[in-house]
Amino acid sequence: MFRRLNGLSLQIRLIVAYIVVILLPTAGISYYSYQQINTTYIQDTRLKSIDTLQNEKQTILTQIETMERAAQLAVSDKAVIQYLTEDEDASTAELIEFNNNSFARLAQIQINNPAILHLRLYSNSPNTYEIWPIILHEDRTANAPWYGLARGLGDREAWYMQRSDLSLDQADGNRVLEPDPPKLSLLRELELPRGHHAGMIQVDMRLTDLAPLTFGQTQEESSRMLLLDAGGGHISSYTEQNLYTKLADRLLATADSQNSSAAELSAQYRADGQSYLLTSIPVERLGARLVYAVSLEKMLQDTGRARNLIILATVGFIVLVSLITYVANSLILKNLRKLTQAMQQMRRGEFPPVVQVDGGGEIGELAYHFNRMNGTINGLIAQAVRKQALMKEAELRTLYSQIDAHFLYNTLENIKMLAEIEDQRQISDALTSLGGMMRYNFKWTGEYVKLEEELRHIRNYIDVMNIRYDDPVELELDIAPPDRELMLLKMSLQPLVENAFKHAWDESAEVRYLLIRSVQREDGVITIIVQDNGKGIPAPELEQLRARIREAGIRQEELHDERIVQTPNTAGIGLQNVERRIRLFYGEQYGLQIHSIAGLGTQVELILPKRIQAGGGS
Template structure:
C-alpha cells in the first residue's frame, strides 16, 4: 500500500509540472538511465579485464618461482645423494671401532673436507649434517653430530618411518644444533633422509638445509610489492611466510581465514579465487609444488584496482552529469523559445475561458502551433455566430496512446557475455562447455548479422560445423561430420542457411532414430561440372523406401508439400523451402534432388550455378 501511495504521489507531482518541465525531466531521464547502465557495464568489463591480466601476470610469476624452487630442490637432492654415495665417508661413520688420532686427522682432511666442499660449491645450501647413532664416531663440526642432539625434533620419527624416502621440513625459526640461542632470520627448509647401512639397520639421519630466503626468492626478495605477498601452505596446512613483509598486518588479514578460504577451493595444480576481508577484495593465485606437497600462493590486494575503477567510473559519471546539466539548461532555453507561441495561445484560451470571446489570437507562422492558433481563431468566429443562434456545441479531444517500445538486446552484449562465460569455463577447466559456447556464439553471430542472402560456401560449412558440434553435446558425441570440398569451390556463392536445414533434417529424421545402433556419419562434398556446381549431403541413417524417395522428389518438382516426416527440418525451413529458394534465385533448372536406400543412406543433392565470389563475402 505504501508503494502504491508513493507511486500515486509521484504521478500527481509529474502531472502538476508544466509541459516545459516535463520535457526537461523526460530528457534527463532518457539520457541518465542508459548512460548509467552503460557506465556500470563498461566499468565491470574493465575491472574483469584487469583481473584477468593480473591473474595471467601472477601465474607467469608463479611459474618462474616454481622453476627457481625446483632448481633448489634438485640442488639439495643432488648434495644429499653425493654424501650418501661417498663410501669412504660412510665407511668411517659406520665403523664399529674407535678411531685413533691419525685416522681422525686423515678423515677430517679428506672425507670430511670433501663433504665440506660440497657445501662450498653450493653457496645457497646452509648446512650439510649427518646425525649418527654410532657411539664410536666423534663429532666433527659442522658436519658430523650425534643423533642424540635431535631426539626431540618433531621430524625425527617421521624420517625414520619413511625408510630412506626423503622428507621436506619447514622451520620458521630453528635452534642451533649446538643448542645455542636462536638467531634472527633462521627460517629454513630441510631435506631429511634416513641412512641405514647395512640395509634396514639405522645408522643415522642426513640433513641438507637452506635458508628460506634463498629457497623462495620471491617471498623473501629485497624489493617487496606492498599490494601483494607470497606465502606457502605446506602439507600440514601450516603457513610459511616472510614476517618482515607486513602485508597481512597492514591489510588486517586473518591468516587463518585465508587458509580456510584456500582449503574450500584448493586446486589440483594452478588455480585462483577471490574473497573479501574487511570489505576489501583480494585475489589469490596458487600453484602446486608436487615435490614438497605444498602450495605457493600469491595474495594480491584488489583495493587499489577497485578504487581506480570506481574513481574512473565516478569521473566519467560526474562529467556526464555536468554535461547533462549544461545540455538541460540549453534545452530549457530552446524549448522556451519553441513554446513561446504556445504560451501566447494558452493565454488567449484562458481569456476565452473567462468569457472574453473578443480575443484576437496573434500567432503568426506556418508550424503546428500557428496552425492550431488559426483553427482556434476560426473556432472563436463560429462560436460567436452560434451564440447568436443559442446553439452550444461541445468539442471532444482524444488522448494519444503511447506504444511500448520493443526491447532489443544488443547483439554485441550477447557476444561479450558468451565470451566471458567461455573464459570462466576455460579457467574452471570445463573445455567442453567452452567449445560449446564458442560454437553457439559463432552461430548467433552468423544468424543475427543477416545483411545479404548470399554467402560463400566456406561460411556455410563453418556454420554447419558449429551446429554439429552443439548437436554432439546432446547426442554424446555420436555425430561425425566429414567435408570434402575442393579449395577452388570454397568461394562458391550459396544461399545463406541452405545447408543447415538439410543437416538438421538428416540428424532428426535419419540418424537420431538409428543412433543407438551405428555412429551417425554426415558427409558433405562438392564438385564442379560444366557451368554448375553440385553439393552432396549424405547420412548413414534409416533411409527411405523407393516409393517414399520418389514421392519426395515429385513434391520438390511440383512444389506440393510432401507429407512424409522426412521432408521438413526441425526449424520449419525444410528441404522443400531450400528447393524453392534456389529456384527463386537461380531458376527452375536448379534445385534439390534426393536419393536414398532404406536402411543404408540418404543423399540430398543441391544444384546451383557456378558463381565464384572472389575474395569471399563478409556481408553476412
Template sequence: MFSLSLQVKLILSFVLVIFIPVVLFSWYTLNEESAKTMKELMKNNENVLEVEKINIENNIELMGWTAQLALSNREMNKYLQIQQTQDAAYVLHIKKVVVNSFQYFLYNNPRIANVRLFTDNLHVNEIWPVILQESRIQDKSWHDGVMRNSGMPWWEIQGDVGLTGLPSEPSSDEPFMTYLQEYKFPDNATHNGILEISMTVSNFFSRTFSAVQDTNSQLIIVARDGQLFSLKDSPVFGQHGAEELMNSVKLTSNADRQTVRFKVNGQSYLALQSYIPSIDVHLVNMVSLADTMKDINHSRVRYIVLISLLAAFLVLLSYSMQAMILRRLKALRESMQQVRSGNFNVELPAINGTDEVGELGYHYRRLILKINELIQEQAARQAAGKEAELRALKNQIDSHFLYNTLENVKALAEIEEQYLISDIMTSLGSMMRYSMEWNRDHVMLSDEIQQVENYVSIMNIRYDGRLDLRLSIAPECLKQESLKMSLQPTVENAIKHGMRRMHSSDGKLLLTISAAMRDQACVIEITDSGCGIPEEKVGLLNRMLRMEESAYQHARQSFVRKDNQDSNGIGLRNVDQRLVMSYGVEYGIRIESAEGSYTRVIMTLPYRVMGGGADIYD
C-alpha cells in the first residue's frame, strides 16, 4: 500500500468505504428477500396442509355421525338381532319400510358412497345393498383389525370396496376411505356384525385430489401400510415420482407439523408433514423449489450486474474527480523536491482556493518564507548562544557546595560538642541529597523509609521529641519498588494534623508505618494516634482523591470553610495521582479514621522487587 500512488489509494479507500458496504448491504438485502420468499412459501403450503386437515376432520365427523345414525335405528337393530328365520312378508316389509327409508335418509349426503351392515346372524336375510352377510368380508385384510379394535372405529384405505357375488355391484378405479366398526347384541358382549361406511378418497381428501392445484406443490397421502395416494400427473412429480421423493422423507408419529428440505439429483424440495392419528394417516405436502430457487438466482444475478455497473461508474467518477484535485498536489510535490535539494529560492506554485489543498499551498509558501527568516536569524543566534553558555557556567550553583557546607557545619558542631546539631545536620544533609539527586522516579521502599526517619528526626527538634516513629516492615517489602517522595508527604500530613489535635495524656504522637504482602500487592499503612476525622469527612476526603479538577476545587473550598483549615489533603491527592499514573487506577491510597482514636492512610502498590539497579517484577 505504501508504494501505491495517492490517487490509487483514494480509489481503493473509496471502494472500501462505499462499494464494500453496498455489496454487504445488497447481500444482506438479497438474503432477507430470499428468506422472506421461503417464509411466504412455507406459510402458503402450511395453509394448504391445514386446509386439508380441516377437510379431513369434517369428513371424519360426517362419517362418524352417519355411523351413529345407522347403529341407532331401532327397526334395523331389531331385524339384525332376530333369533329365528322370518317369512318373506316380514323381509319385504323390512326392505320397503326400513331399508328404503334408511337408505334415503343416509344417502342425502352425496359424498357418502356406501353404507353397509355386515352381520353374522344366519337368521337375517340379505337385503342388498345395505344388509349383507359378514362372511363376504371375512377374507379382507382389515377384518381382524376391526375385531381387535373392540367396537372402536377403524379406518382403512381400500383400493376396491366391491364384493363378489352381488348383482349390479358398482365398480370404481378410485380407492375408498372406509369407516369400519363392530356392533354387538344388546348384551354388549356378543358380536353381531360390522358397519362399513365408504367415501372416495377424492371426496375424503378433497384438497389432495382437487383439479385446481398449485403447480409447485402436491399433497401426498401415506396410508398405514405405506401405500401412497396422490395426483400422479401433478407437475411436482414431473422429474421424480412420489415414491422416489418420499424415500428422502422420514415419517414421524408426531402430530405437530414437521418440515424437511432435501435434494434429489440436484433438485430442491420441501416436505411438510403432519400425522393424523385418528385415521392413522400421514399427510405430506411436497413442494418443488425449482421455480423459487430460479427466481432467487435471477434476483441475485440482477443485483450482481447492478452492483458491478455501479462500481464501474463510481470508480470512473472517483478517478476523474481525484485527478482534478491531485493536479495541484503534484505541483506542490515538485516544488518540495526542489526545496529538499537545498534551493530555498524556488518559485512557489500559484495554488488558489479555500479548500484543504489551497490552504496547504498557502501554508507551504509561508513555511518557505519562515525558513529563510530562520536561516538569517540562526547566524546571529549562534554567537549569542556561545555567550549565554559562558554566563551559565559562571552562574551555575554546584549542589556539592551545599553538601560540603553542611558537612563543615556538622564537623564544627561535633568539635563544640553540639551533638544534637550534628545529628540534625546529618539528617538534613541526607534529606537534601536524597531529594536533589533525582536520577529516577522509582526507589526501594527502604530508601523511602530512611528519608522518613531523617524527616521525623528533624521534626522532633520542633516538637521537643514528642514524635514516636515505629516501623513494622516485612522483609520481602524492603526492596519493594516505590515512587520517590511518596511516603514523606503522607507522614508530613499525619504529623501536621495529628499534633494539631493531640489527645494523648503524655502529649506524644505515635506514628506507625507497616508494610506487608496481600494478594500480589504491597500494602503500606501509615497510622497516627491523633484525634481522628469524623466519618462524613473521611468519605469526602476519599472522594476528593479521585475527583475531576473542577469538582475537586469546589469540594476543597467547601471543606476549608467547614473545617476552618488551610490544608485539605492536597499532598495526599498529589501522591494518589502519581500512583494512579504510574501503576493504574486499582492502586493508590485510601484514608481510614476513627474519631478520637486514629487516622490511617493505606497505600497499595503492585508487588515489584528492585535489585541491582534493575526492577524484578513478581
C-alpha cells in the first residue's frame, strides 16, 4: 500500500494526508466523546440511584424505629404485663380500671403513630380476657405463618413480611382482623419470668408506609425498586418472578461469586435486548437489600443519534476539505513542477539556466537555493581539480617530514658515538633516552599502546630530566605483571609525570620521589596512580585546577575550545588534554582525580576500563 501511495503524485498524496489527518483525530475524538458521554450518564444514573436508595433506606429505618418504640412502650407498662400473665380471673372493677387506664394508653400508642397498622399483644394465659383489637389470645395465631418464627425468640426480635392481602381470607373459619394488607410485622416473645413463655407482641406496618418508593404506586416504567432477601434476615423473596427480580438475582449472584462484601453493589446487564443499570445497598436491620433497576435504553438511543450526527458531519467536512485542497494544491504545486523539471535536467548532467518562480514562500525560497546550488556545483567542480593538486603536495610534504625525522635519528646516533668515544657516559645515556622518546613520539601508528611501552617512555623522560638535578628523581613502579599488558591511550601518563617535574619540587628539594602504581577494582575498572613527595597544591589552587579539568570533560558540543587552546600557558593544560581524550575514548564515567595536601605531595589518579590485548583482539 505504501509503495502504491509513493507512486502517486504529490497532489493526490497531500489530499490523502489531509483526509487521514482529519479523519483519524476526528474519529478518535468522536469515539472518545461518545464513550465519555455514556460513562458520564451511567455514572450520574448510578449516583442518583444510590441517593434514591439511601433516601428509601432512611425512610425504612425511621419506620422500623417507630415500630420498635411502639413495642417497647407497650411492654413498659407493668399493669399490661400483669394483665397478660394473670393466673386468676380479674374482677369487674379491675377490668374496668385496666380498660380506662392501661388499655387506653395502648390505644393511644397506635393513635400517635398513624403509620402503625396494628399493635397486638398475645397472651398465653387462659385467664386473660381479650380486649379487641389489641389484647388477644395466643391460640388465634397458631396457624399464622410467622408463629413458628416468633415462638422461641427469647430476648431477640424478628421481622416478617407479608406480601399478599389476607383481609378476605376466611378459609380457616376464624374471624380475620381487618384490615390485613401487605405488611411488615415486628415480632417479640414475652418471657415472664425469664425462660417461661407468656405471650407475644406483634407490631404491623403497611409496606406502602414502610417503603413508599418500593411498594408504592409511584414507580416509573423505566425503573423499579425492589426489597430482596440478602440471606441474613427473614424477608421472603418475591414469589412473582419478573424481569427486574431476575436482574436483581443476577446482581446478588455476581456479588456472591466474587465474595464481595461491599456496601454498595452496581452492575450493568442486558436483558430482552435492552440495557439496565442495577444498584444495591444493604438494609442491615432487616437482613435485606434494596435494589434499584434503571433502564438505559433511552440514554443509549439519544447518544446513538448524537453519534450518527457526528459521523455524518465528519464525512461532509472531509469531502469539502478534499475539494478545497485539490484546487489549492493545483495552484500551489505549479511552481514546484517547474523546479522538479530543472532537477531532472541536472540529474542528466544538463545544467539548466536560472529557474524563474512567481511569488515567494517556501517554493520561491527553494528555487532560490536551487539556483545557488547550481552555481555552487559548478564552483566545486573547479575546486576538485585544485584539491587533487593540494593532496599531491601534502603527500610530498609528509615524505619530507619522514626524511627529516630519519635524519634526526641518525644525527643523535652520531653524537652518541662521539660521547662514547670521549667516555661521556652520562651524555651517551641521555642521548639514548632522548632517542627512545623521539621514536615513541613519532611512531604514532594508533591511539592505544601497552602500559609497559608508556612506562618505558616515562623512564626515558626521567633519565633525560635527571641531567638538570644534582639529586636525581627516584622512580618506583608498583605495577602487577598482568597490568603491564593493559591497553591505554598513548601519552596518558607522560603529562602527569611532566607536571610533577614542573610543579612538585623546587630547587631546594633534597629528595625527589615518584611512585607509579596500579589498583584494580571488582567492577572491571583499573586506577593508575602517579604520586610525588613534592610541595603539594594549596586548597584554593587545587579547587581551581579541578574546575578546569571538569570543564575539559564537557561534551564536545558544549566545550569552549578557544578558551583552552588560546591559553597554552595556563596551569593544567596537559591534564585537561588527558581528561578530554579519556572522556572521548572511554566514556563520561572515566577520567582524572587529583588529591593533594600542601607540604605532603600530590596524587593524580587515572581511572580507566581494564582492557587487555590478547590474540589480536582486546
